[in-house]
Amino acid sequence: MKKQLIELRVNGRPRELAVEPSKLLLETLRQDLQLTGSKRGCDDSSCGACTVLIDGVPMLSCTLLAASCEGQEITTVEGVSEHGALAAIQKAYGDWGGAQCGFCTPGFMMTVKHLLATTANPSEAEIREALSSNLCRCTGYSQMYQAIKAAIEAEQKGMDSLSQQVAK
């Protein structure tokens, strides 16, 4: 299939690319832009490891054409770390064992980022519902709930207290 020039905005930067119109966003991110954080974990749009934000909304990049995202803002896990420091959630995952093999983690990060951006103080049920979109075969999820709750508290109190809390 003939390649076509498209312009994507990824993590705040405009990127001009030549891709086949049938190319999936996930493959475009990984192969053409070397943004390999987003993963392919399944063949039937069911695992969430490829989750990115399109105009702030979590979507599966394995189920989207790159060309269909023209003019929209794409955020990948590489765009989550703020000001060079790890965002609260990334730090909390490390501190609480929210990741083991780590394959599912980038997808979870995007889901959680959206949850925290849209729900100031999510309840346990809201956290569980948001995370229903992502599968993890290692952790058993409990550590993630703890990490997310810790991150929310940390965001509320500022990053410093997170370290103290973990030390306790």
Next chain:
Amino acid sequence: MWFAGVYVYLRPTTLEEALEALYQSRGELLAGGTDFYPSLGERLPAKPIVDITRVRELKGITRKPDLFRIGGGATWTELIKAPLPRCFDALKAAAREIGSVQIQNRGTVAGNLCNASPAADSVPALLALDAAVELASRSTVRRVALQDFILGNRKTARQADEILTAILVPRAVDDALSTFLKLGARRYLVISIAIVAVVLDIESGKIRDARVAVGSCSVRAQRLTDLEQRLRGASLSDIAELAAEQHLKPLSPIDDVRASASYRFDSALTLVRRALAQCAAKC
């Protein structure tokens, strides 16, 4: 864009352009892609793709004096967030359990209908609302009752050059109570074994109108008209008892990897009774 004389990917922004592109390219429509891609597997799309996600006229959910119009591009998330009367509670509950949040953000109600899976979760709730679909081609616009639109497993009355532009729900029973129940191996990311939607229009403790629809237990979802008739005029107490095996005649469940036919039948009856009881309890 062209390849060997064939359009390969088109992304129209108006309905007129979309209908023209579909007609000229003889391609396939792509909405949320949540049925489209999983069914492709490793293959590349065989036909040109007409991406309708940017078509303005297909967006949104609107209230008219006589009906609600769910745009042919409306996603599950849009439906969940839309202010809709009580009779839509069952459809909203179905929407909340479609796939997962990511699937709901992208997948459309129209795509669910056009894909016409026997296990499509929205169909029983929409059947119970007496919904119709609006189909447009370059030259015509027609309205087809949902009953007559879905013909069988992955078969619809849609012509190759038609776009489903809206789902129309008459405003006959805005304030009716409604309930949705589905049985699957787990809560999210699961294909249903049995699906039940119930709409009850109640006046002073008695049922004025009842609609009961069951999905995933026949090639296309069915209304249980005998049961509906039995329910009309009945009082709300012990309503669940009124549902009996004989009312499930329209169903023809199959054995497959998810459940046996007899288990499906049994679950359908249990779910119908439970849905009726839960719906009546909301009163």
